[in-house]
Amino acid sequence: MGVGKSAIGRRVARELGYKFIDSDECIEQQVGQKIPAIFAAEGEARFRAYERAFIDSGHPSEGCVVSCGGGLVIQEGMQTLLKSKGVVVCLFASVESILERTSRNKNRPLLNVEDPETRIRQLLAEREPIYMKSGACIATDGRTIPEVVQHLLRTYRTCAKRDRR
Numbered sequence: 001m002g003v004g005k006s007a008i009g010r011r012v013a014r015e016l017g018y019k020f021i022d023s024d025e026c027i028e029q030q031v032g033q034k035i036p037a038i039f040a041a042e043g044e045a046r047f048r049a050y051e052r053a054f055i056d057s058g059h060p061s062e063g064c065v066v067s068c069g070g071g072l073v074i075q076e077g078m079q080t081l082l083k084s085k086g087v088v089v090c091l092f093a094s095v096e097s098i099l100e101r102t103s104r105n106k107n108r109p110l111l112n113v114e115d116p117e118t119r120i121r122q123l124l125a126e127r128e129p130i131y132m133k134s135g136a137c138i139a140t141d142g143r144t145i146p147e148v149v150q151h152l153l154r155t156y157r158t159c160a161k162r163d164r165r
Helices: 005-016 023-031 035-042 044-057 078-085 095-102 116-134 145-164
Strands: 019-022 064-067 089-092 136-139
Touching: 005 019, 005 064, 005 145, 019 023, 023 035, 023 044, 023 064, 035 044, 044 078, 078 116, 089 116, 089 145, 095 116, 136 145
Parallel strands: 019 064, 089 136
Antiparallel strands: none
């Protein structure tokens, strides 16, 4: 959350001439509810099932950049599944940056708590080791969106070339 997945993903897709797909937006359209409403009505486990279904069959198999939520990759077997679909890149930011970037958006059910900073620290402590094993990792702190986009494009091209061998 708050690392720039959507803004960066859109620009990377444009640079590559690919379609940009946001998994959360697709799930919202499919279910007919916003993410916070899904969490409230059906719970996080059901939302994670929607994410898995999306990865299994919710987008073209090539020619697209897919932005996925931070909880997707931590699901059992998801790292292997994602890598079989294409190049996986995890974006990172500091707790402070995430807090600042997400504080204006109340559509983040995992952060609608009394102490969002503590929750961000907890989520990062749980997830970061998994993220580090999931694919290429790129920090977004202290960098402009164009700088991150160029770094991600270089990473994508390197990984795609390696995967074709």
